[in-house]
Amino acid sequence: MSIPLPGKPVRGSKTGKPIMALLDLLGRTWALGIIWHLSQGPATFRELQQRCEKISPTLLNTRLKELKALQLIASQDQGYMLTEQGLSLFKIICPLGEWSKQWALAVYPNTNLLELESDQSIHPCIAPCA
Amino acid sequence: MSIPLPGKPVRGSKTGKPIMALLDLLGRTWALGIIWHLSQGPATFRELQQRCEKISPTLLNTRLKELKALQLIASQDQGYMLTEQGLSLFKIICPLGEWSKQWALAVYPNTNLLELESDQSIHPCIAPCA
DNA sequence: CCACTTGCTACTAAAACTGTAGCGGAGTAC
DNA sequence: GTACTCCGCTACAGTTTTAGTAGCAAGTGG
Numbered sequence: 001m002s003i004p005l006p007g008k009p010v011r012g013s014k015t016g017k018p019i020m021a022l023l024d025l026l027g028r029t030w031a032l033g034i035i036w037h038l039s040q041g042p043a044t045f046r047e048l049q050q051r052c053e054k055i056s057p058t059l060l061n062t063r064l065k066e067l068k069a070l071q072l073i074a075s076q077d078q079g080y081m082l083t084e085q086g087l088s089l090f091k092i093i094c095p096l097g098e099w100s101k102q103w104a105l106a107v108y109p110n111t112n113l114l115e116l117e118s119d120q121s122i123h124p125c126i127a128p129c130a
Numbered sequence: 131m132s133i134p135l136p137g138k139p140v141r142g143s144k145t146g147k148p149i150m151a152l153l154d155l156l157g158r159t160w161a162l163g164i165i166w167h168l169s170q171g172p173a174t175f176r177e178l179q180q181r182c183e184k185i186s187p188t189l190l191n192t193r194l195k196e197l198k199a200l201q202l203i204a205s206q207d208q209g210y211m212l213t214e215q216g217l218s219l220f221k222i223i224c225p226l227g228e229w230s231k232q233w234a235l236a237v238y239p240n241t242n243l244l245e246l247e248s249d250q251s252i253h254p255c256i257a258p259c260a
Numbered sequence: 261c262c263a264c265t266t267g268c269t270a271c272t273a274a275a276a277c278t279g280t281a282g283c284g285g286a287g288t289a290c
Numbered sequence: 291g292t293a294c295t296c297c298g299c300t301a302c303a304g305t306t307t308t309a310g311t312a313g314c315a316a317g318t319g320g
Contacts, residue, residue: 001275005237005238006233006237006238006240007267012183013183014184019164019231022226026162027158027159027161027275027279028157029158031149032153034299040209044297045297045298045299046296052142053142053143054141054142055263055278057279057298057300058300059276060299061163061298061299061300062277083134085233087227089226089233092223092226096153096219097149099152099222100147100148100151103136103148103152103200103201103215104137104148107135107200107201108137131307139276155293158307174266174267175267176266184309184310185309185312186308186310187268188269188309189308189309190309193265216282239316248282259261
């Protein structure tokens with residue numbers, strides 16, 4: 001799948017409006033998940049594989065290349081990590097963690113959130129969102 | 131593809147943590163796009179097809195069913211529209227519109243944003259985010 | 261009845277994703 | 291050297307999802 005560059009046509013829009021490129025990117029399997037898991041801190045390839053439980057290395061590598069090309073993540077000594085850009089994006093979607101809990105309650109009134117508590121992602125840099 | 135119910139295992143997580151169900155849902159092709167376009171106001175099936183430029187009716191219908199089952203959208207006289215839940219989700223992701231513009235500039239320093247301006251989504255109910 | 265629109269299904273082809281195996285390189289240990 | 295381990299990553303076959311087009315059944319208006 002080609003990288004959804006803002007300014008070029010993407011899946012779902014011929015115009016290449018930035019928001020469409022972004023929605024294309026984020027709408028790809030695991031893209032959001034990778035950002036989410038990386039927000040916990042830098043990770044090596046294999047560690048990221050573990051955080052994502054079931055991602056295949058093929059796909060992980062594909063997504064990593066895309067995210068890197070679009071400057072949301074970067075790789076260095078400690079492995080992969082969010083860039084400034086990536087972090088600022090994460091700050092926007094971070095509230096989804098809390099939102100999803102109240103959503104779960106609405107969809108399934110007797111969800112036991114205590115059981116499901118521990119997956120919240122807390123980036124060291126942005127405690128206030130936790 | 132089965133509907134990612136919070137509380138049940140989903141793509142990418144056996145635990146069914148709400149955030150994982152949500153990321154699964156939003157990571158499906160067009161899910162974010164549909165929410166985004168619906169934020170412009172209610173739309174009939176065919177109108178939604180047009181807003182989404184290139185979505186196939188098969189997939190549109192599949193996504194609509196999922197989003198409806200998860201209470202993010204509802205259908206009534208005027209067609210499909212965001213529910214309260216859906217709107218509150220949109221409020222979170224709404225800043226992506228602005229974010230994507232500065233991102234486009236970072237990725238492509240000479241993007242002409244004036245050309246790409248008009249796709250911002252402005253729901254009547256939430257002017258402040260525009 | 262006919263013409264026209266709407267929501268949606270059917271079907272095939274193309275593309276994306278999964279799952280497993282394993283390569284080549286780097287480090288460390290003998 | 292060679293044997294071990296771990297790492298990032300690729301190859302490839304099989305499955306699932308998505309795209310793209312055609313068109314049906316139901317409703318509306320003449």
